[in-house]
Amino acid sequence: MKTVLEAKHINKYFKNPILFHVLKDINFKVKKGEFASIMGKSGCGKSTLLYILSTMDTDYEGELYLDNNLITGSDNKHLSYMRNKHIGFVFQFHYLLSEFTILENVMLPAKKLGEKSLQEIEYDAMEKLKMLNIDHLAKKRASRVSGGEKQRVAIARALINNPSIIMGDEPTGNLDSHNAENVFNIFKQLSDEEDLSLLIVTHDEDFANKTDRIIQMEDGKIIR
Amino acid sequence: MVNWNIILSIAKTHLLTKIKQTSIAALGVTFGIGSYITLVCFMTGLNTMLDDLILNQTPHIHIYNEIEPSEKQPISFYDNVKESFTVVHSIKPKLSQKKIHNGLPIINFLEKNENVRGALPQVKTQIFYRAGSIELAGNLTGINPLNEVELFNLGDYIVEGSAEALQNTDNSILLGIGIAKKMALKVGDRIQVSPINGGLFPLKIVGFYQSGVADLDAVQSFSNIKTVQRILGEANNYITDINVKLYDIEKAFPLAQNIQQQFNLKAVDIKTANAQFETGTDIRNLITYAVSITLLIVAGFGIYNILNMLIYEKMNDIAILKAIGFSGKDVQLIFMSQAMIIGFVGGILGLLIGYGLTSLIATVPFETEAIPTVETYPINIQPSFFIIGFSFAMLSTFLAGYLPSRKAKKIDPVTIIRGL
Numbered sequence: 001m002k003t004v005l006e007a008k009h010i011n012k013y014f015k016n017p018i019l020f021h022v023l024k025d026i027n028f029k030v031k032k033g034e035f036a037s038i039m040g041k042s043g044c045g046k047s048t049l050l051y052i053l054s055t056m057d058t059d060y061e062g063e064l065y066l067d068n069n070l071i072t073g074s075d076n077k078h079l080s081y082m083r084n085k086h087i088g089f090v091f092q093f094h095y096l097l098s099e100f101t102i103l104e105n106v107m108l109p110a111k112k113l114g115e116k117s118l119q120e121i122e123y124d125a126m127e128k129l130k131m132l133n134i135d136h137l138a139k140k141r142a143s144r145v146s147g148g149e150k151q152r153v154a155i156a157r158a159l160i161n162n163p164s165i166i167m168g169d170e171p172t173g174n175l176d177s178h179n180a181e182n183v184f185n186i187f188k189q190l191s192d193e194e195d196l197s198l199l200i201v202t203h204d205e206d207f208a209n210k211t212d213r214i215i216q217m218e219d220g221k222i223i224r
Numbered sequence: 225m226v227n228w229n230i231i232l233s234i235a236k237t238h239l240l241t242k243i244k245q246t247s248i249a250a251l252g253v254t255f256g257i258g259s260y261i262t263l264v265c266f267m268t269g270l271n272t273m274l275d276d277l278i279l280n281q282t283p284h285i286h287i288y289n290e291i292e293p294s295e296k297q298p299i300s301f302y303d304n305v306k307e308s309f310t311v312v313h314s315i316k317p318k319l320s321q322k323k324i325h326n327g328l329p330i331i332n333f334l335e336k337n338e339n340v341r342g343a344l345p346q347v348k349t350q351i352f353y354r355a356g357s358i359e360l361a362g363n364l365t366g367i368n369p370l371n372e373v374e375l376f377n378l379g380d381y382i383v384e385g386s387a388e389a390l391q392n393t394d395n396s397i398l399l400g401i402g403i404a405k406k407m408a409l410k411v412g413d414r415i416q417v418s419p420i421n422g423g424l425f426p427l428k429i430v431g432f433y434q435s436g437v438a439d440l441d442a443v444q445s446f447s448n449i450k451t452v453q454r455i456l457g458e459a460n461n462y463i464t465d466i467n468v469k470l471y472d473i474e475k476a477f478p479l480a481q482n483i484q485q486q487f488n489l490k491a492v493d494i495k496t497a498n499a500q501f502e503t504g505t506d507i508r509n510l511i512t513y514a515v516s517i518t519l520l521i522v523a524g525f526g527i528y529n530i531l532n533m534l535i536y537e538k539m540n541d542i543a544i545l546k547a548i549g550f551s552g553k554d555v556q557l558i559f560m561s562q563a564m565i566i567g568f569v570g571g572i573l574g575l576l577i578g579y580g581l582t583s584l585i586a587t588v589p590f591e592t593e594a595i596p597t598v599e600t601y602p603i604n605i606q607p608s609f610f611i612i613g614f615s616f617a618m619l620s621t622f623l624a625g626y627l628p629s630r631k632a633k634k635i636d637p638v639t640i641i642r643g644l
Contacts, residue, residue, distance in 0.1 A: 047642065051638045051641075051642075054547070056546070056547060056637050056638050057638050076551055076552060077551050077553070080546070080549050080550060080551035080552075080554075081549065081551075083547065083548070083549045084548065084549020084550075085549070089547050089548060091547075091641060095540065095543075095544045095547075095641075096544075097234075097541050097544065097545075098541075099237050099238070099241045100237060108230070108545075108548065109548045109549055111227065111229070111230040112227060112230055112548070112549050112550055112554070113549070114227050114230075157548065169641070
């Protein structure tokens with residue numbers, strides 16, 4: 001099966017306040033259509049790893065491949081482009097641009113990519129919103145919808161450019177069990193039906209147990 | 225590849241949701257530019273008026289025979305004392321004629337020079353204005369009235385009557401308004417003048433002259449050059465002064481030097497004669513620009529502050545934009561364009577306000593004895609001021625926006641996202 005994301009010998013140090021070896025020789029792959037979760041205690045480096053994988057953090061040693069292309073060492077402009085086109089993000093806090101409408105928030109990455117016309121982007125965005133059952137909110141300001149809805153909007157935004165992989169940093173961490181369930185189901189559905197790869201950092205054991213694969217981390221190392 | 229549509233739409237949304245801060249920032253620029261335009265138009269207007277007051281009637285080069293001691297005293301021609309130290313007491317000025325020798329050929333010669341717009345002969349003399357037994361001392365200048373009007377704006381200073389009347393009427397006089405007041409004369413009356421060497425000539429008053437300098441108006445009168453020559457009993461080649469007007473005022477100094485050497489006459493250029501005047505103009509301009517630039521710098525700091533605040537408020541937005549694929553440069557452009565939009569809108573408004581204010585000032589009555597031609601406050605509206613003002617608005621907002629936007633560019637999204 002095709003590999004979407006591959007990390008080879010990733011090492012990361014925090015230099016402040018003292019030199020601290022956060023990530024120790026991380027190696028793993030995420031295959032196409034795989035729904036993987038990263039588990040571990042607070043401070044074990046799982047978020048740090050996710051930000052390296054997301055290309056936002058460039059201060060590390062080792063090699064990172066996205067769709068079998070080496071990403072490590074690219075310039076910021078290219079990294080921004082890769083993030084825009086190939087990676088979708090969902091965070092613990094919903095991180096929408098509060099002054100824009102839901103629809104505009106979802107359209108934003110596609111507008112930035114600029115591969116489609118505005119009408120196409122708007123149509124796509126509405127499709128994603130429909131898929132997540134929030135199309136009735138399209139014209140509302142992002143600051144006027146509930147937390148669960150915001151998270152679904154964030155997922156729609158992550159999906160708009162049909163990325164290779166969706167990354168989540170505790171996407172259900174801030175949601176009640178009902179909404180968490182809802183978000184999980186959406187991810188599951190995307191993985192099964194759209195053959196999308198997902199890599200989710202989570203504390204939630206129930207959530208992790210339902211995924212295809214659990215990557216267990218401890219003290220900066222992958223132990224399972 | 226920069227997608228301006230989206231950058232501008234984000235910038236616009238930021239500006240519109242913070243409309244209060246935006247308008248305050250823009251108003252800062254508006255006031256800065258508006259007051260710059262008003263100040264500079266008003267100040268240069270005043271400057272031009274004051275310059276005109278002096279410079280218009282002042283010849284660029286004034287040529288005359290100076291009464292002064294000989295530079296080389298006779299003793300220095302004497303070879304026996306060549307190497308010695310000589311002291312000459314009580315040096316007297318050299319006796320020479322007032323008239324310019326070969327005046328008319330010199331005028332012809334000057335007019336052939338391509339830099340010269342015109343060279344006008346004048347006959348200056350002291351006379352007495354007589355009313356019964358009262359004698360008032362004064363100056364009478366013989367001129368070619370129409371040429372003087374053309375080159376030295378004499379027409380601006382004729383408050384009653386006209387230069388044509390002076391040209392066409394024989395034995396006529398354009399009387400200083402101060403004299404007319406003292407002697408209770410009106411246009412059409414006759415006045416008797418007598419030159420220093422005696423005689424009595426009745427002249428018809430065809431107009432009044434008011435320069436704005438009261439002391440001058442109390443003594444100075446004009447008449448036709450031929451009339452003055454006749455009063456003095458001189459031939460029609462008798463000329464005491466030549467006033468030269470040039471196309472380019474900067475050429476006055478070298479040309480005056482040439483004339484002085486070539487004809488052995490005194491030639492004073494306008495810059496030398498009015499050096500203190502130039503200084504005044506320069507200092508007024510300096511003050512205008514210093515005040516305007518201060519205003520714009522203050523406005524610039526306002527924009528800097530507001531953008532800085534905005535960037536702190538928008539930290540999360542910046543992080544999210546970067547996370548979903550906006551590069552640092554895109555984010556910088558978003559904030560830069562906000563600054564530039566503020567500068568543009570504020571600048572345009574400032575130009576309009578400046579134009580409005582100056583137009584208003586231009587209608588305010590400003591009547592003064594000193595300047596008979598001026599009825600309202602003088603305003604000098606020039607497109608270049610508007611171009612400079614607008615460029616400065618854009619420049620200062622660019623600088624004010626640059627530093628905060630560079631900070632936004634450098635924000636590390638990871639620290640923000642983790643920090644929550």
